Amino acid sequence: MTGPLYLFGAFGSGTSLAIAVVIGFLFGFVLERAGFGDARNLTSIFYFRDMRVLRVMFSALTTAMVGLVVLSWLGLFDYTVLVENSLLPTYLWPQLVGGVLFGVGFVVGGYCPGTAVVGVTSGRIDAVAFLLGMVGGIWVFAAGFPAWGAFYKSASLGRLTLWQAFGVPMDLMAAAIVLMALGAFYLAGLGEKWAPYDKSFRVERAVRSSTGNALLSTDR
Amino acid sequence: MTKDVVCDMRQFEYAEGYWNPYVAGVALGLVLLATFYLMGTGLGASGAVARTAAVTAHVAAPAAVETNGYFQEFYKSGKKHPLMNWMVFEVIGMFIGGFVAALTAGRLKSVVARGPNVGVGARLALAFGGGLVGGIGTRFAMGCTSGQALSGGATMAVGSWVFMMAVFATAFVLAIFVRRQWL
Numbered sequence: 256m257t258g259p260l261y262l263f264g265a266f267g268s269g270t271s272l273a274i275a276v277v278i279g280f281l282f283g284f285v286l287e288r289a290g291f292g293d294a295r296n297l298t299s300i301f302y303f304r305d306m307r308v309l310r311v312m313f314s315a316l317t318t319a320m321v322g323l324v325v326l327s328w329l330g331l332f333d334y335t336v337l338v339e340n341s342l343l344p345t346y347l348w349p350q351l352v353g354g355v356l357f358g359v360g361f362v363v364g365g366y367c368p369g370t371a372v373v374g375v376t377s378g379r380i381d382a383v384a385f386l387l388g389m390v391g392g393i394w395v396f397a398a399g400f401p402a403w404g405a406f407y408k409s410a411s412l413g414r415l416t417l418w419q420a421f422g423v424p425m426d427l428m429a430a431a432i433v434l435m436a437l438g439a440f441y442l443a444g445l446g447e448k449w450a451p452y453d454k455s456f457r458v459e460r461a462v463r464s465s466t467g468n469a470l471l472s473t474d475r
Numbered sequence: 476m477t478k479d480v481v482c483d484m485r486q487f488e489y490a491e492g493y494w495n496p497y498v499a500g501v502a503l504g505l506v507l508l509a510t511f512y513l514m515g516t517g518l519g520a521s522g523a524v525a526r527t528a529a530v531t532a533h534v535a536a537p538a539a540v541e542t543n544g545y546f547q548e549f550y551k552s553g554k555k556h557p558l559m560n561w562m563v564f565e566v567i568g569m570f571i572g573g574f575v576a577a578l579t580a581g582r583l584k585s586v587v588a589r590g591p592n593v594g595v596g597a598r599l600a601l602a603f604g605g606g607l608v609g610g611i612g613t614r615f616a617m618g619c620t621s622g623q624a625l626s627g628g629a630t631m632a633v634g635s636w637v638f639m640m641a642v643f644a645t646a647f648v649l650a651i652f653v654r655r656q657w658l
Contacts, residue, residue, distance in 0.1 A: 275561045317504070320630070326508075341516045343626070355645045358643065397532070
């Protein structure tokens with residue numbers, strides 16, 4: 256059958272909610288197994304200590320992207336329906352500003368919303384604090400809405416895809432993103448070897464423990 | 476002269492025992508692909524938190540929430556309860572799935588995830604503050620890492636890629652200044 260099934264009316268909203276729980280279960284399960292239930296694994300990427308966030312995200316993104324392109328080649332997925340009905344619309348400046356604020360929240364708070372959920376279920380108290388902070392932040396956003404409501408809906412470009420923006424075929428855009436992801440995986444490996452923070456960290460620790468301690472016993 | 480301490484992932488116990496990141500990524504991608512095939516939309520998380528914020532505020536001040544410029548979209552007359560929503564049910568599933576995964580891996584442990592140079596109180600305050608700023612960010616961006624970066628990214632939506640680049644560029648720069656929390 257040609258997808259997206261729900262948009263073609265293959266099942267009702269009651270069924271869709273049951274599907275939501277199953278999909279959510281798998282999503283939460285995989286996030287935990289990826290290591291995303293702990294803030295240290297999530298922020299290690301910013302210190303080139305462990306680039307797993309990049310590896311997981313880009314391999315997930317490209318898997319789904321290539322999957323959708325292949326399904327539409329096979330006639331099993333109607334990409335036009337998605338682009339016209341449910342593709343996330345672009346609001347250029349609000350999304351740029353939102354991304355900057357979100358980036359601050361990510362590296363300071365240690366989580367993003369989905370990973371904080373998995374952090375909570377793994378027993379991470381800081382993930383509980385992050386989610387409580389998020390609720391508070393959304394209250395702040397709503398309270399200040401009269402001030403920034405107009406900006407919130409500004410710079411609207413509609414449901415715009417990268418291949419439309421660059422004027423290239425969909426398949427070619429997807430191929431370019433796959434190549435970019437492969438390049439990013441290669442650079443991630445180099446970044447871990449470089450590990451600038453852990454190098455200075457090592458020197459600091461070596462100096463601090465010049466009288467000798469357990470840390471230095473790993474020295475050869 | 477001290478030689479360089481051999482520094483590899485084995486020194487960080489918190490990073491042990493997880494799936495290979497590419498395996499986890501492909502598994503996550505297949506879940507996302509199934510979601511698009513079934514629903515026509517991707518995964519999400521922050522929308523459920525926004526609805527939770529609206530409902531909790533509604534308990535305290537129903538009139539103010541129903542007339543609020545942002546929250547009113549969840550309380551239009553004739554609409555279902557804000558929590559009767561696909562993403563809310565998906566996030567309920569995430570709680571169950573994450574719990575089962577942590578439990579079966581023996582990783583269910585009540586701790587505050589933090590670097591060795593930050594106290595518990597400071598870490599919790601920073602987590603709360605980060606959540607607050609990040610929460611505001613999700614509203615301007617209309618999504619988070621799940622909804623925008625991952626799902627919007629996989630469907631090549633322009634705004635999602637703008638969001639993703641802004642998130643990581645900001646975080647890599649700011650990381651320099653908050654390294655005492657993590658390293």
